[in-house]
Amino acid sequence: MTVRFIHTSDIHLGKTYRGSGCDAQRYQDFFATFAGIVADAIRERVDFVLIGGDLFHTGQILPKTFAKTIEILQPLKDAGIPCIAVEGNHDWIHRRDSVSWMEALSQLGYIRLLRPSRTADGGYLFDPFDPEEGCGGHIEAGGVNIYGLGYIGSQAGNHISRICDAVATKRNILLFHVGVWTYSPVEIGNIKPEEAMPLSECFDYVALGHGHKPYIVNDAQGRPYAFNPGSPDCVNFGEERYDKGYYVVALEPDGKAQHEFRRTSPRPMLVVTANLDGAANATDALERFKVEMAGKLSGCADERSPLIEVRLAGKVGFHPFELSRDRLRASLCEISEPLHLEIKNHLSLVAGGGGEEKVKKSLAEIERDVLGELIGANSQYQGRVEELTRLSLALRDLVLKGDVEGEELLSLLSSGGEPCA
Structure with a gap:
């Protein structure tokens, strides 16, 4: 029979x-989006729901986040629709002697968390899911065999x-938190298309996660x-360019997947550049800033307050620090809240010198140059200066934003790559 399911991640x-x-x-935005997907699953009476990892933003969540997650998953449980999930790099807990929130959800019966075991020689064992223990690597649902594998890195x-x-079974689905190079927008935790190809011979549908941009990979026959x-x-920020949604899939008896991408309606996110080139003072710059923002935000018809990233660009005749965040926000709030x-x-600050205009480097450029010199001074880092400079600045930005836990920062350092999605 044809099996219908929702695939989200x-x-x-x-x-x-x-x-x-x-x-x-x-905080509420993400729960509202997830609640909409759950409601659609119940309305469509699908056979199961797949979550391809990163259900949570961090491995160490607040108790209220756990309680609210249960509240949203309860209708699925009441409807008898299995919610089958794997762990992503964000919700994976690094201390393996602790029970993760994902494991707790599985033990309580709100999700079926799939995690394979390993053999002595490094092979995989997809043991049948044990509902009493809330663990296992393989589960049968709707006549389909579902295998699960969370994030395993680069x-x-x-x-x-x-x-x-x-x-060793037929009619299989693989739930795997990994990206595929050239398709995925993130730079770590990916596999090459040719590495992924053998999966097409074992699985009718490979349910991916990790990158926040939707994409589909074809086998050699298309x-x-x-x-x-x-x-x-x-x-x-940056994801405003991507379609946002999830898949509703009908897996036919011959293994063909009829897929429909259903769009969600996230809060508007905007990345805009304000060109202040030539502004002589901060007052002049603020007026120009207001005019530019009014033009660029005029097309946003959504009534919800937007998320905005503003990039200030240009050569100006005053110190950039004079345009404080508070002054810019106050000016922007006259147009949009x-x-x-x-x-x-x-x-960049422009200063006169010898009758010629001299452009000083921006603060961001100075930071990058200083870091590059410090890293390049160590001979063991030769050839990796640009990569490590970028990583150092990324770590700095994440810490300042307070957007990640310490364990995730350590994971990022050990990978030597850029921040994960």
């Missing part, structure tokens, strides 16, 4: 902007053959076999 429950004054509203490509070797729905809400505002100041 990267929900990021618990995400907010700490100390920005919009914590409660932004070496995931080396595990594909071992995953396939452990599968059959779509791997699907990433992306995040159903805008988690980070953003729920959250981030300022990226890339202004």
